[in-house]
Each structure stands twice: as structure tokens, then as C-alpha cells.
Amino acid sequence: MRAFKSCVWLLSAIGAAASSSCNPTAGVESLVKRRLPQHVNSFEFVLEPTQGSGLTNDSYTVSSTKDGKVRIEGTTTSALISGLHKYLSSEANVDIWWYLGSQLDQAPKNLPKLKSPLKGSSVVPYRYHWNTVTTSYTSAFWSWEDWETQLDWMALRGVNLALAWIGVEKIFIDVFTEIGLNDAEIDSFISGPAFLAWNHFGNIQGSWGGSMPRSWVDSQFDLQLKILDRMEELGITPILPAFPGFVPRNISRVFPDISLSTSPIWSNFGTELSADIYINPFDPRFAQLQKLFISKQQELYGNVTNFWTLDQFNENQPLSGDLGYLQNVSHNTWSALKAADPEAVWVMQAWLFSSDSAFWTNDRIESFLGGIPVNSDMLLLDLFAESAPQWLRTNSFYGKPWIWCELHDYGGNMGLYGQIENVTINSMDAVRNSGSLVGFGLTMEGQEGNEIMYDLLLDQAWSPKPIDTETYFHDWVSTRYGTKNVKSLYTGWELLRPTVFNNTNLTMNAVQKSILELVPSTTGLLGRVGHHGTTITYNPAVMVEAWTELFKAGLQDIKLFTNPAYQYDLVDWTRQVLVNSFEGLYKDLVAAYNSAASSSVIKSRGAKLIALLRTLDAVLATNEHFQLTPWINEARASSPSTADFLEYNARNQITLWGPQGNIEDYASKQWAGLVGTYYVERWQQFIDYLATTKPSNYNQTAFHQKLLAWETQWGQQKSTKKTASTGSTDIRSVLDTTIKTWGSLFKL
Ligand SMILES: *[C@@H]1O[C@H](CO)[C@@H](O)[C@H](O)[C@H]1NC(C)=O
Ligand SMILES: *[C@@H]1O[C@H](CO)[C@@H](O)[C@H](O)[C@H]1NC(C)=O
Ligand SMILES: *[C@@H]1O[C@H](CO)[C@@H](O)[C@H](O)[C@H]1NC(C)=O
Ligand SMILES: *[C@@H]1O[C@H](CO)[C@@H](O)[C@H](O)[C@H]1NC(C)=O
Ligand SMILES: *[C@@H]1O[C@H](CO)[C@@H](O)[C@H](O)[C@H]1NC(C)=O
Ligand SMILES: *[C@@H]1O[C@H](CO)[C@@H](O)[C@H](O)[C@H]1NC(C)=O
Numbered sequence: 001m002r003a004f005k006s007c008v009w010l011l012s013a014i015g016a017a018a019s020s021s022c023n024p025t026a027g028v029e030s031l032v033k034r035r036l037p038q039h040v041n042s043f044e045f046v047l048e049p050t051q052g053s054g055l056t057n058d059s060y061t062v063s064s065t066k067d068g069k070v071r072i073e074g075t076t077t078s079a080l081i082s083g084l085h086k087y088l089s090s091e092a093n094v095d096i097w098w099y100l101g102s103q104l105d106q107a108p109k110n111l112p113k114l115k116s117p118l119k120g121s122s123v124v125p126y127r128y129h130w131n132t133v134t135t136s137y138t139s140a141f142w143s144w145e146d147w148e149t150q151l152d153w154m155a156l157r158g159v160n161l162a163l164a165w166i167g168v169e170k171i172f173i174d175v176f177t178e179i180g181l182n183d184a185e186i187d188s189f190i191s192g193p194a195f196l197a198w199n200h201f202g203n204i205q206g207s208w209g210g211s212m213p214r215s216w217v218d219s220q221f222d223l224q225l226k227i228l229d230r231m232e233e234l235g236i237t238p239i240l241p242a243f244p245g246f247v248p249r250n251i252s253r254v255f256p257d258i259s260l261s262t263s264p265i266w267s268n269f270g271t272e273l274s275a276d277i278y279i280n281p282f283d284p285r286f287a288q289l290q291k292l293f294i295s296k297q298q299e300l301y302g303n304v305t306n307f308w309t310l311d312q313f314n315e316n317q318p319l320s321g322d323l324g325y326l327q328n329v330s331h332n333t334w335s336a337l338k339a340a341d342p343e344a345v346w347v348m349q350a351w352l353f354s355s356d357s358a359f360w361t362n363d364r365i366e367s368f369l370g371g372i373p374v375n376s377d378m379l380l381l382d383l384f385a386e387s388a389p390q391w392l393r394t395n396s397f398y399g400k401p402w403i404w405c406e407l408h409d410y411g412g413n414m415g416l417y418g419q420i421e422n423v424t425i426n427s428m429d430a431v432r433n434s435g436s437l438v439g440f441g442l443t444m445e446g447q448e449g450n451e452i453m454y455d456l457l458l459d460q461a462w463s464p465k466p467i468d469t470e471t472y473f474h475d476w477v478s479t480r481y482g483t484k485n486v487k488s489l490y491t492g493w494e495l496l497r498p499t500v501f502n503n504t505n506l507t508m509n510a511v512q513k514s515i516l517e518l519v520p521s522t523t524g525l526l527g528r529v530g531h532h533g534t535t536i537t538y539n540p541a542v543m544v545e546a547w548t549e550l551f552k553a554g555l556q557d558i559k560l561f562t563n564p565a566y567q568y569d570l571v572d573w574t575r576q577v578l579v580n581s582f583e584g585l586y587k588d589l590v591a592a593y594n595s596a597a598s599s600s601v602i603k604s605r606g607a608k609l610i611a612l613l614r615t616l617d618a619v620l621a622t623n624e625h626f627q628l629t630p631w632i633n634e635a636r637a638s639s640p641s642t643a644d645f646l647e648y649n650a651r652n653q654i655t656l657w658g659p660q661g662n663i664e665d666y667a668s669k670q671w672a673g674l675v676g677t678y679y680v681e682r683w684q685q686f687i688d689y690l691a692t693t694k695p696s697n698y699n700q701t702a703f704h705q706k707l708l709a710w711e712t713q714w715g716q717q718k719s720t721k722k723t724a725s726t727g728s729t730d731i732r733s734v735l736d737t738t739i740k741t742w743g744s745l746f747k748l
């Protein structure tokens, strides 16, 4: 059972009736104690709930008191924390960041006095965070410390509704065991730790390279207990998983007459590892399992929420497009959910409507959503609203409440990128034009770089007009580096704002990866769009120009080289310049090959690609946030007794993604260690192949088959001697060497 029983949650549930023995501002006070211990007495928090019922926007007022304190009044815990964040970031110039962690303790000893109050009102009741798959791409191996930073990041940025999907494996296993399935039957269904999101979606089943360790399941459940406590403290309503219907194949051994359907094969996974079976929602056993699934969580967690996430057809086409069938399925799913929790709200990703828009015609969407008779019983996440919005074509999901979400990247891919106009202008169009919009949210597949793009939407949630991005970037840069004195920092970011962060040609509409992360080939790598998009959406020269400014900033203020934000961004921007340059070298190589150049020309052009990759690896190695080792170490540490299997999961996800490269390179990363040992080797084998193969004999299939054997071995390596992460080293000296070798790329 969970420990924390605050009245923060009770307050929001039953208004003013909270008992006097509890402190409604305990959550925000703990946050201050955790992150700004020197300032526990500097703040005064006053909770002033909005009167009345129904969904409301939040608001806060921050002011200075006569006795020198900062007083924050707010309508909810989330509003109080949002007010605190506004003050700390804009007045005290400190913040908490992905990767860098909290720098709030660097707030000045004497906090700045406010001449006039800071006031904020949200333009939407909900600020949502997390994508189901982020659980696998980003947090699969997180420790409690990682979660603590994450949850504080979310709360400070105003998030008040978030997916809480950790530890659900325990619930599945307990429910399946209770109905009589045995461990072998359950193990044949549950996927490995790095692939659980797609198991819960019914896209895949079972695990490759070993089965799910129960020790890992238990450790995730322990995390979930802490996460839920902390969410409650921070005023974040959790969305817990409901039972989606997918079951081990042997369900019919325990329920011989059960009514089942089979999902289609997903993404080259074949019938063994995909084609999951599910209980048809009109079979009473669906409701029975739903009840078990939900009441078990209520017993373990308490009644912490009425929001339940449930996706049945995510990248899984329904058996039939018959309108009556679709309505029947959703209606019975809804009834089962309401029987388990009379107050339930069914949260569903609307991703299927865009990813399979050929199937999901408007009349089918209308029938499916129409199966839920009460609009407020549902909440849809328009998952990729900045690029492929569904609310417009569905007349706001036919009246069901929904959240405008920014997806931004696939698989945690790395590339500087943004759609500042869509995030600010289109989200506000929805506020004005949709009667059932209730929130803004972030649904990145993986948390990656580009943090400014995620901040932008969460700040848009408190701004009545589309944010002026020029001012926004300027202020963001001041807080990011904690200094206002270095002009080149502003110049660098201002070069990227209208270009790199302002893609308006949505043929390519998410973070791009580099061709160096794809299986080498003489064709098909450049200018790709979609899931493995490689199109560079801006003039690469602007990236070099901005890089020059960023580097110059460090020369203007040498202290920046020890500033974690500057270190991170300098590596990130240098990375982008180098990977963009890879294309030119690649084109030279392919041109030589296609014009039947000698093998020595091929080899010497190939050597340049390899040299660039090695330089990239060295630059990335200067910063622990761009390294493979932490990912592997964290995987191994997440359950030491089965460390080798966890390492295999971690390596497999970012490379082959499946036992045979089923969706190879989907979640590729530009990390030191991965570039240096994986991509370098793949390109070297390719260069060797070209040097020994006449263009008329070129056979990509044959090359790839041989490569696959090597890739498979790479994924099975065991880091049994714990390699310590090298931590962060001197970026400056590595850059000096880089510039000496590759000066022309940097226009130096
Ligand atoms: C929240 O604020 C926005 C913008 O002012 C407004 O359009 C909307 O109706 C408000 N929502 C609620 C629930 O008050
Ligand atoms: C499924 O049940 C059958 C008996 O009905 C049994 O032979 C088989 O081993 C079970 N499968 C698994 C994975 O345990
Ligand atoms: C949770 O709510 C259910 C009814 O929805 C009730 O039966 C149960 O006792 C509650 N549990 C707790 C721990 O409050
Ligand atoms: C749904 O379909 C099932 C199976 O055909 C049928 O028994 C049931 O009556 C239908 N339910 C509704 C609400 O239409
Ligand atoms: C995104 O913004 C561009 C203009 O920058 C606009 O042309 C496009 O329609 C917007 N896309 C969506 C999906 O709203
Ligand atoms: C984004 O780019 C478009 C097209 O080049 C341009 O019209 C627009 O002004 C730019 N927006 C910003 C905010 O820079």
C-alpha cells in the first residue's frame, strides 16, 4: 500500500470539505524543501480553490510581501507550483531541465523582489504529459532518482494529468494468475522490459532473448507506488491502465467457451511474436477481467484516479469496419469500464485515426466514439496535433473531450527540429474553435533534445495569444544558461528559431535522423520522410552559422565551458553540424562507386566517412548525456540478477528492434559508443563491400544479410565488467582537435 495520504487530492475531489488536520500546501512545500532547501522560509503558499464544479482553468498570483517573502496564491496545487516556476524561471533565472537536472538550488540567496505581481491563468484545464511508448523509449530503466527529477520537471511546468503506466506488468500477471493461467503461459505473452508499451497495445507478445524477470516486475511496481505518491503530492492526476483485452493464447484453456479475436500481424513480427488475441468486449469475461484489473489497482494504490487508459486498436485494425460492430465494441468496452469504476473516464490515444486513416473513415470514427453514450466519459489524445491533427476532420471528435498534443519525435530520435508556428498558432486555434478541447499535452515518443519545443507548448497553455517566439526564445536562453551577459548565445538561438525550429513544409514533419544511423546502402537513404525521415528541413549553412555563435559565446565568457547547459548544447549543436556534413561525404562515395572508380578511390573516400564518425564519437563522449554506457548501466542496474537479459533488451531496442531487425534502426541514437562501435563498423563493412563488388553485382539484400549476423552479435555483448560512464570531460580540447581536422565544415 502507498504511504502518502494527503488531503491535496481530497481537496480537489470534495472541495472545501477537507479535514483540518492536513496541510493543503504540503506538496509544494516539500518541493521547495527538495529543490531549494536554503529557501524553505522564503515562500508563502495560499491555496484558493475555485468555487463551483466542473472543469476550470487554473490561475496564480505571485507577489512580494512586506516582510520580504514571495507569496504565491493559486487555485490548485498545480497552479501554486506553476506560479513558483514562473517566478523562479523569469525572476530568479533558474530552472530544472531534462538531462541537466535541477538548478533551482542556484537561485540567489536574496530572492528578487517583485515590483508588481506576476499573474497567470491557464487557457486549458489540463496540461498532459507522456506517451505510452515513452515508457519504453525513455524511462524503461529509470531509477527513483530519475523519476523524482522528471516529476518535479512536470509539476513545475504545470502538468496536472499524466500517464502512470509503470509497474502494470504486476497487475497483468496477478490477474492472469488469479484466473488460472500458469507462469509459462503468462511468460509466453509478456514482452521484455524495453518493449512493454507495444505488448500493452497488443502489437506484440512474448519476449525474445529471455523472458521477463519477475524481479524487474517487482522493482517497477515499487517505483509505481512512489510515483503515485509523488504525483498526488504534486497535484498531478495519474492515468492508470485499464484492461485492454489482450491475453495469453492459452486463455481458452481456462475459459473454453470464451469469445476471442486475433489482431493483425504487426510490423514484420510474424504470428509468433504478434497477432495477439483479445477477448471480445461483448464476452462477459472481458468485464470480469476489467473489474479484477481495476479493483486490484484500487486496492494497491487507493482510489487515486478515475482516468483509465485503454487502447485496443492502436496500429491494430479491427476485424470489421462494419459500423454496428465498431459501435458494439466501444459500447461494451465502456460498459465494462463503468461497471468496474462508475466514475471512470476512458482515455484513448487518437493515433490510430491518423496512422490508419484509410480504415478510420469519419463514419467509422463517429460510430466507434458514438458507442460511448456520455461524452464526458471519454478523453481523447490528439497525439500528433501539430502535424496530423484529427480534431478538425472529426468535428472535435464528435463532441468528446480531447487534448491537443505535440508528438515531435519518433523513437527518441536525435536532431534539432521544431514547428514553432504549429505549436503556438494551431494549438490556440483549437482553444478558440473547439467546444470540447480540455487540454494541451506532450506525447513525444521519447524525451530527447529540443527541450525548448516542449516548453513552448506547456507555456502556451498559460498564454491567451499565440506566443511571440522571438521574445520567448530570448527569455528561455537567459534562464537556460543563467546569464544575460553573452550576446552570442542569443544570436545563435535566434538564427535557429526561424529556420531549424520553424519547419513549415510538413512533408517531413518530425525530428529527422541522420543517414549515418541507417543500414548503409547506395540508395534510399537521403531525403526520406515519415518514420525514418532523414530530410534536413533547413539550409545546413544556418546550423554552422549558429554553431559559430554558440562556440564564440564560450570564448566571450570562458565560464560557460563549465556550465552544464552550455556543455550539453555545444555538444548537441556540434553533433548536428557533423551529422549534416556526413551527407556530402556519403554522396561523394556513392558517386565514385557508381562511376566505377577504383577500389583505392572508394577506400579513400570511405575513410573520410569513418573519420567523421570517429570525430562524432569523440565529441559525444565528452558528455554523459550522449553516451551508450549509461543506458546499458541503467538497464543492468534495474534488476542486477538478470542484468545480461536487460542489457540485451537495451541494445536491441536502439538497433535491431526485434529479434531479426524487424523495425531496424527505428529508435536509433547518436550516442558515443553506439556511433564508435556500431555505426562505424556497419559503414566500414559497407565500404569494404563496395571496394570489392562491381556496381553490376551490387546486392543490397546480400550485404544486409551478412551485416545482420554481425549486428545480432553486437546486441548480445555483455558488459559484465561494469564500465563506468566516463562522465563529462573537457569539451573544449576535443573541439580544438575537431576544428583542426574539420575546420572547413565549421567555416573556420
Ligand atoms: C479557459 O480559458 C480559455 C481562454 O481564455 C477559454 O477559452 C476557456 O473557455 C476557459 N475554459 C474554462 C473551462 O473555463
Ligand atoms: C497451453 O495449454 C496446453 C494444454 O492445453 C499445454 O500443452 C501448453 O503447454 C500450454 N502452453 C503454454 C505456453 O504453457
Ligand atoms: C474505492 O472505490 C470503490 C468504489 O468505487 C470502493 O468500493 C472502495 O472501497 C474504495 N477503496 C478505497 C481504498 O477507498
Ligand atoms: C454486440 O454483439 C454481440 C455479438 O454479436 C451481441 O451479442 C450483442 O447483443 C451486441 N451488443 C450490442 C449492445 O449491440
Ligand atoms: C503548420 O503550420 C504551417 C505554417 O507554418 C501551416 O501551413 C500548416 O497548415 C500547419 N499545419 C497544421 C497541421 O496545422
Ligand atoms: C517560418 O517560416 C515561414 C516560411 O519560411 C515564414 O513565413 C515565417 O515567418 C517563419 N516564422 C517565424 C516565426 O519565423
Ligand SMILES: *[C@@H]1O[C@H](CO)[C@@H](O)[C@H](O)[C@H]1NC(C)=O
Residues within 6 Å of the ligand: 505, 506, 507, 508, 527, 529, 535
Ligand atoms: C517540401 O518537402 C518535400 C520533401 O522534402 C519536397 O519534395 C517539396 O518540394 C517541398 N515543398 C516545398 C513547397 O518546398
Ligand SMILES: *[C@@H]1O[C@H](CO)[C@@H](O)[C@H](O)[C@H]1NC(C)=O
Residues within 6 Å of the ligand: 699, 700, 701, 702, 705
Ligand atoms: C541477392 O542476394 C540474395 C541473398 O543472398 C539472393 O537471394 C538474391 O538472389 C540476390 N539477387 C541477385 C539479383 O543476385
